[in-house]
Amino acid sequence: MAKSSEHHDFLPPEARVALERLGEHLTLARKRRRESLRAWAARLGVSVSTVTRLEKGDPGVGMGVYAAALWLVGRVQALPELADPALDQGALLISIREAEGRSRPRSRPTNKASAS
Template identity: 35%
Template sequence: MPRQNTCPADFPPFILSQIEHMAQRIVAARKARGETQAQWAQQLGISQPTMARLERGDPAIATATYVMCLWLVNPQLNLLQLLDSTAPAAAAALSTPPHTILPGAPDANADIAAMAQPPHSPADEFASLLAQWNNAVQ
């Protein structure tokens, strides 16, 4: 079967918005450390212009480059662990209409309420982005 690539222009607006928001947080983390784009680009093995595109939220930048940048922000980043903890809740939140949540099911309500809260770190945001992307593709 031929490989199909999604053109970044065809990404859902929500995904593009999340990438831009993540990029803004990456910029903030880099600046908080007092480091330049060139310094980060060298650590990531990319060019400074690519780093500038990443910081603008360019969706055409390779996912691995974004992941490496998030790792630079948080070296303890483990995407598999993040996805294991957020994917079921994301799937539940996206597949369960609010009117079908049972009052006697506090765990389900807590999972859905947690998904409604904005992510608190770039790693959380990235995990949320991946979970939502996976559901949007299905």
């Protein structure tokens, strides 16, 4: 029995398209290597139907399966870069705003001893 896709309805359209493109790229990589679905399934330790779902960009396929497929094509090293903090533009903007808020000149304390 197929899993319900209701829990995947929250995915933004951009995320769904990105998964579909990843699946297309993995399909092309497998075919260029002249490997069958059955061979890839065996190498990934999953069923042929899971590889088919992966190649369609199904969000229900586990991230570990996607990672293993990336490993098969020599691209697993790109995985951690997807959430690299140095490339997080949203967090960078927040940091800049916070730094701008702290960069206001502070008032100088008065030296009461020298005033006497």
